Amino acid sequence: MVKTRAQQIMDHEHVHTSEEITQGIREIGAEFEPYIIRQRRHFHKYPEQSLHEVRTTSDICGQLDAMNIPYERPLETGVVATLRGTAPDAYRADGTPRRRLLLRADIDALPVTERTEEEFASVNEGFMHACGHDCHIAMMLGTLQILRHMTDDIHGEIRVVFQPSEENGKGGKMMVAAGATRDCDGAFAMHIWSEVDAGKISIEPGPRMANTDWFRIDIHGTSCHGAMPQRGADAVMAAAEIVNALQTIVSREISPYEPAVVTVGEIHGGTARNVIAGSAYLTGTVRTYGSTAHQMMPELIKRIVSHTAMALGAEAELTDYTVANLKVDNDPAAAQRGRDALVKVLGEEAVGTYRGTLSGEDFSEYLHEVPGALAFVGCRNPQIGATFAQHSCFYKVDESVLARGSMFAAQYAIDFLGEE
Secondary structure, eight states: OOOOHHHHHHOSSSOOOHHHHHHHHHHHHHHTHHHHHHHHHHHHHSOOOTTOOHHHHHHHHHHHHHTTOOEEOOSSSOEEEEEEOOSTTSBOTTSOBSOEEEEEEEOOOBSOOOOOOOTTOOOSTTOBOOSSHHHHHHHHHHHHHHHHTOGGGOOSEEEEEEEOOTTTTOHHHHHHHTTTTTTOSEEEEEEEEEEEETTOEEOOSEEEEOEEEEEEEEEEOBOEETTOGGGSBOHHHHHHHHHHHHHHIIIIISOTTSOEEEEEEEEEEOSSTTEEOSEEEEEEEEEESSHHHHHHHHHHHHHHHHHHHHHTTOEEEEEEEEEEEOOEEEOHHHHHHHHHHHHHHHOGGGBOOOOOOSOOOTTHHHHTTSOEEEEEEEEEBGGGTBTOOTTOTTOOOOGGGHHHHHHHHHHHHHHHHHOO
């Protein structure tokens, strides 16, 4: 039987040096690059919404079966796989691993109609992998392809979580509640990112993604004939004024040095074109980095909403304020380990810098349980039209970065598990 290059690299019987391990990661990763791109395109073509990732989960399981990697399905969708190291010290006498690292990839898509005209564009009308979770699945499968050929260099155990429902902020909580982080010593994740250039990866300490909150505001007015506005209290007018007034929270209530966003994403009101609306409602999101600003937001919104509506003869209330996920805050030691691994496997030129984003990510749920870090894998490349923001119907990525992401994750995992 002809051996693959991956088998040739790692089947010689001696303890591998750090340089040999890294070279092995590079060469195995390069061998599986076509596989990684093929997987990305497959999952891109069949996107599924949060908590309905049925085919996605089944297809991931099929790939794990082909790699002979055991897994469990603690939720209706999503998978938790286990890769056991075979280094002599990987497990203690009682059978527990000396160290265990959690690697996480999210798998759900968005309710976005794709307009990229790619050959592998979504065939599920109204849904698209517009945030790169297809890339996350593919990079993680690529990471497993590398690591399963290198188990003699894995000094512990790797738990790989393919997580559903990140886009609505529920999946991380569900996986943690199901025990995903139990007995783990660290966690690591990657996010493909349109604001970082292709070829660069940012893994820096501190806040990287924001506290994410959702709100709803209900406005109560008095309906009347559209030609007799003096006889009523216009809920739509009050809603419009509230949208504007909410922006004064960031401009006048929060320090200019404190990042914050208040966005109204929906406004609904009225029943007919010639009727002054008697009711309306708004929904939106709040994003913050700082704990103080985060804690202040509900009361600030209540005050502004109530007083603005009152000035127009209406009433309004904050009927829902939900903390979806807290900020992603990279552990300094994990970020430094990541930078070291990045330089080792991809070179100093791969180190990217990024200020962070007020987008949210429920990987924060894992980081509340164990220390770890999230890395931004750059995919921006104007030469191929990969310039559109996350969640755009035109979203594209430079696929040449995917295998590099897999190599980086593999190096991080081996380095983490090799630490004392």
